[in-house]
Amino acid sequence: MSSANGKGVQLDATFDRQTLRRLAGSSSFGRGEDYFVGGKVRSLDEHRGTVAAKVRGSAAYAVKLWCEGKELAYSCSCPRGSDGEFCKHCVAVGLAILAGRTKPDAPRQPKPKITLDDVREYLAKEDKAVLAELLMERAVWDDALREQLFLEAAKKRRKGGVDVDAMKEALGRAIDPGDYVSWREVGDYANCVEAAVRTIEEVLDAGHAAEAIELAEHALLSVEEAIGSVDDDGQMGSILGRLQEHHLRACKKARPDPVELAQRLFERETGTGFDVFHGAVATYADVLGKEGVAEYRRLAEERWQRVGALGPGQDDPEKYASRFRISAIMMALARIDGDLDAQVEVLQRDLSHAYSFLKIAELYREAGKSDLALEWAEKGLEAFPARTDSRLREFVADEYHRRKRHDDAMALAWAGFSERQDLEQYKNLKRHADRAKSWPTWREKALAAIRQEVARRKQEAGNSRWAGRADHSALVEIYLWEADLESAWTEARSGGCSGSLWMTLADKREREHPEDALPIYQREVESTLRHANNDAYTSAVKLLKKVSRLMARMGAEQDFARYLETVRTAHARKRNLMRLLSRANWSQASV
Numbered sequence: 053m054s055s056a057n058g059k060g061v062q063l064d065a066t067f068d069r070q071t072l073r074r075l076a077g078s079s080s081f082g083r084g085e086d087y088f089v090g091g092k093v094r095s096l097d098e099h100r101g102t103v104a105a106k107v108r109g110s111a112a113y114a115v116k117l118w119c120e121g122k123e124l125a126y127s128c129s130c131p132r133g134s135d136g137e138f139c140k141h142c143v144a145v146g147l148a149i150l151a152g153r154t155k156p157d158a159p160r161q162p163k164p165k166i167t168l169d170d171v172r173e174y175l176a177k178e179d180k181a182v183l184a185e186l187l188m189e190r191a192v193w194d195d196a197l198r199e200q201l202f203l204e205a206a207k208k209r210r211k212g213g214v215d216v217d218a219m220k221e222a223l224g225r226a227i228d229p230g231d232y233v234s235w236r237e238v239g240d241y242a243n244c245v246e247a248a249v250r251t252i253e254e255v256l257d258a259g260h261a262a263e264a265i266e267l268a269e270h271a272l273l274s275v276e277e278a279i280g281s282v283d284d285d286g287q288m289g290s291i292l293g294r295l296q297e298h299h300l301r302a303c304k305k306a307r308p309d310p311v312e313l314a315q316r317l318f319e320r321e322t323g324t325g326f327d328v329f330h331g332a333v334a335t336y337a338d339v340l341g342k343e344g345v346a347e348y349r350r351l352a353e354e355r356w357q358r359v360g361a362l363g364p365g366q367d368d369p370e371k372y373a374s375r376f377r378i379s380a381i382m383m384a385l386a387r388i389d390g391d392l393d394a395q396v397e398v399l400q401r402d403l404s405h406a407y408s409f410l411k412i413a414e415l416y417r418e419a420g421k422s423d424l425a426l427e428w429a430e431k432g433l434e435a436f437p438a439r440t441d442s443r444l445r446e447f448v449a450d451e452y453h454r455r456k457r458h459d460d461a462m463a464l465a466w467a468g469f470s471e472r473q474d475l476e477q478y479k480n481l482k483r484h485a486d487r488a489k490s491w492p493t494w495r496e497k498a499l500a501a502i503r504q505e506v507a508r509r510k511q512e513a514g515n516s517r518w519a520g521r522a523d524h525s526a527l528v529e530i531y532l533w534e535a536d537l538e539s540a541w542t543e544a545r546s547g548g549c550s551g552s553l554w555m556t557l558a559d560k561r562e563r564e565h566p567e568d569a570l571p572i573y574q575r576e577v578e579s580t581l582r583h584a585n586n587d588a589y590t591s592a593v594k595l596l597k598k599v600s601r602l603m604a605r606m607g608a609e610q611d612f613a614r615y616l617e618t619v620r621t622a623h624a625r626k627r628n629l630m631r632l633l634s635r636a637n638w639s640q641a642s643v
Contacts, residue, residue, distance in 0.1 A: 063101060063117065063149065067124045072146045075124070075138035084143025093148045094230050095199075099192040103149060107141040108230035112237055115145045116193065199226040199244055203251045214255055214263040220270045223248050227274040235283040242287040245275065249291060252298055261306035268299035269316070276326055296328045303339045310344030318351045322377050330377075334384045345388065352381045362404040364435040375402070392419050406432045406441035413447055426451045442468055449484060458488035466494075473502050475529045502526050506547065523548035532556065541568070551579065566602045573599050574615070581623055589629040593636055600638055612638075 073081040087093070087107060094106040102118040113130040124146075132139040175183060191198040202225055206218035226248035233241045252271060256264035272295050279288050303313065317336060321329040333340070333348045340348065355378050362368055368375055379398060386394035392415065399412045409432025416425035429448045433440055445464050452461035465484035469477045481498055485491040509522035524547030531540035532553075537560055543549070544557055554572050562569035573595050580592045596616065603612040616638070623629055 063103065063119050063124075066119050066122055067146065067150075069147070069150065071124060072138075072143050075126075076140065076143045080138070080140045081143050084140035085147060087140060087144035088147040088151075092231065093144050094228070095225065096145070096148055097192065097198060099188050102192050103145060104192045104198070105145045105148070106230060107144050108232065109141065111232075111234045112230055112241075113141050114193075115141050117142065117145055117149065200247050200251075202226070203248055214260045214267075216263050216266055219251070219255070219263075219267055223251075223267065223271050224274055227271065227278050229278045229281040231281060233282040238283055238287065241282065242291065245278075245288075245291055246294075249294055249298070252295070256298060256302050256305070261302045262308065264302035265299060265306055265308060268295050268302060269320075271295055272299070272320075272328060276324060276328075279326075292326060292328045300335065300339075303336065307339065310340050311347045314340055314344040314347040315351065318348055318381075321381065322355065322374065325373075330380065331384055333381060334388060337388065345385075348381075349385055352378065352385060356382055359401060361400070362402045364403055366404050368402075368404075392416075403435070406436040406444045408432070409435065410441060410444040410447055413444075422451070422454075439471060446480075453484070453487045458490075462488055462490070462494065466497075469498060470501070473498075473505055474526055475533055478530055479533070499527070499530070502530075523550070525549040525553055528553050528557070532560075537561070551576070562598075562602060566605055570599065570602050570606075573602070577619065581619075581626075581629070584626060586628055589626065589632050592629070593632045596633075597636065597638075 072084070076084060087109065092108045094108060096103065096105045098104075102116055105115050107113050107115050107128075109130070111130075113128055113133070115129075115133075116127045118125050126138055126142045127133060128139050128141045130139055130141055133141065187197075187201065191201050199222070202222040203219065206215055206222040227245055229241060249271065252264055252267045255267060272292065275288065275292055275295065282288055313336070314333075317329055317332040317340075321332045329335075333345060333352075337345060359375055359378060360368075379402065382398045383395060386398060395415055396412055399408060399415070402408055409428055413425045413429040413432070416422070416428060426448065429444060429451065432444045433448060436444075445468055449461040449464040452458070452464070461484055465481050469481045471477075478498055481494055482491055485494040506522060506524060506526075513522045524543040527543040527547070528540045528549040531537075531543060537557075541557055541561065544554065549557075555576060558569040558572035577592050577595045577599070580588050580595065582588075596619070599615070600612050603609060603615075616633070620630065620633060
């Protein structure tokens, strides 16, 4: 193979193993050899004497090797490579070349950069062959561009059609993540995969719907396999969604054999850990037609026969995997038929949780069969009498109210409040009591129950250091919600409350009672400064400005100066805090 400069010097003729060891050192050479033997070198490509490769280590690094005269030149995107060192990744690529995977020649030197306007004008006038060569030069160095060009070449390879096998290979290259894609790299990787997905859309738009179906299914499998090696923040899930959309659109255009399509969709819906094809029988119903839906039903019923019934408290290790998927398919088929009894039969197969009874009750209520709805909901409460699903309890209570059985409804509402005596359950109790026109009585009962619970916790706290919170936070929070500020303040002073509630009280009392708010803010300053970080310092300075304003209103400016000095003295070693205090405009804060 001749080189760019015509001298015919092959890259692998410029070095050997000893050269790599000399450039890297024994330690890096050994690690690089491990990378090579372990198959860490990926996407090894050559153009006009330059080898470009990906090497997977703790991240994916781009390596380039080429000749400069008779010397081996190199670059790597890893931290050591960026410092100009011949790193273990360069060693791994060098060993791959010596192993005979490619025998490239010396490179063509890149042209100097000019302005983008000049580039646009130049490209518009240039010959296609020259433009092709420029792209090839860049593709050696740009992994994403190279993979995109592979896809474009595969797409146009067969005149009048699509070379599906070539495109599958190109898609696989673009989607292959190697060993691992870190969060730093996931953006670039996802962009590369999205470009690959766009080529499938272009194939579809060009009128090759059947080929697009095959490519979309291949890409879906490849992306699902890749996700396990990607530190994903949601981008890969959206890519799967777009692939499924392309697949559906292609099926609507191509109208594939409905039975074969049903078989593939069923396998995908039940056999993958992802929900890309969840609800496929409904989504693809128009494409499947009667014949395809019938095949889907046959496959589902055959699988469904192997699913046993679960009663209250029973469990199934596959409950959230295969059982969940086949149950969802059977429910979708029953909905397509509009068969309420069939839907209930599917749900009855799993009565292991209280929520299972609620789903049946909701189905009957939606169908206007309120008596059956209540009957099933009451069965759920009977099957799960202790700490039942709160949604089921609410369903039954609302049905009781509707039937004017307010006492029964209040018994259920009280059971929920008794389990968790907090503001949200207090609000819920009031909602039910208002319907029963009996809130004053239930309010007093609820407040008394909270006080009794606080007393019990205080007694426990005296006997065990593991006891729960024994202050009056719940009462303070309730009185604040009821806009009874004085009662909230009284409860806080008598029994204490959480720090956030103290701050809420201070904010509400500082206008009329600055003397009450002042010590709360001062305590919060000290609490905040226990955290030695810049966010804490910023928050503390804001609090100090509140203290300054309050003291000014109270005519105690000199007291604030002395107080600020005690803060400075106590935290003098926190330099960043001292800088913030020095920059603060305390005279403005006192206005």
